[in-house]
Amino acid sequence: MKKVIRIGAVIVALVVGIYVWQNFLKTAPSMKRLDAEYQVTAIELSAEYEESEDTADAKYRNKIIELTGELESIETPEGSLPVLNLKTEGFGMVKCTMESDLSSTEIDQLEINSTVSIRGECYGLNLFDIQVGRSIIINN
Template sequence: MKKVLILVLILIVGAFIGYKYIYQSHRDIQTEKAEFTIDATSLAKEFSENPDAASKKYLNKTIIVKGELTEIEENSLMLNNATYGTFDTNHSVSESDLNSRYTIKGRCIGYDELLEVVKLDQTSIIK
């Protein structure tokens, strides 16, 4: 009887931990303090030269990236053709802002080796 009770207790604790892991609260990147501030070209260069070290340093971290606006899409933008940021909602950047200096904040989600760009999500404009 004791073994069954211990087994049930272990299952309940395991289920609770699993539930908390799966349904953890989402991060609010806009209110988080950035761990790094870097130029878009320098960030992409770090990833291209040493992807493992750059991943350990930046992956899943909130970072601020500065650069020249080189591409605009409905819910994303590109700085220096090196850092691509996606927004949860549409941004207010227009075509007339191309080639302007921008500062964005987001969570680094990785490096696209094919396109040679660093990707950020949950991006916001600081400018």
């Protein structure tokens, strides 16, 4: 009888543990392990948002996308994650906030006006710029 109680207690502890881990401790998987739903250039993405924010939001917002574009600038704000800004044909940019910090070597390897490909989560349009978060560079 004691054995049954012990096994029951272990099963309950496991179930509670899995529930706590799934709901309170588990973080989203790294972008490296995710597949993109869309492949698009920064110029195409910007043009689609310019044509209709609602339609573009329905297609891209909260989705994983692979973006290719010309690197306009790199921001490394203090206390925040680095941002790669990709050129569009309009006033806005596609601002890709990195998933984690970039080393100074990685930043040095990025050349302004060069073409970069990025995978990240599209957050949508914010007045001028399209924000992409959790970004990683997939080739440079």
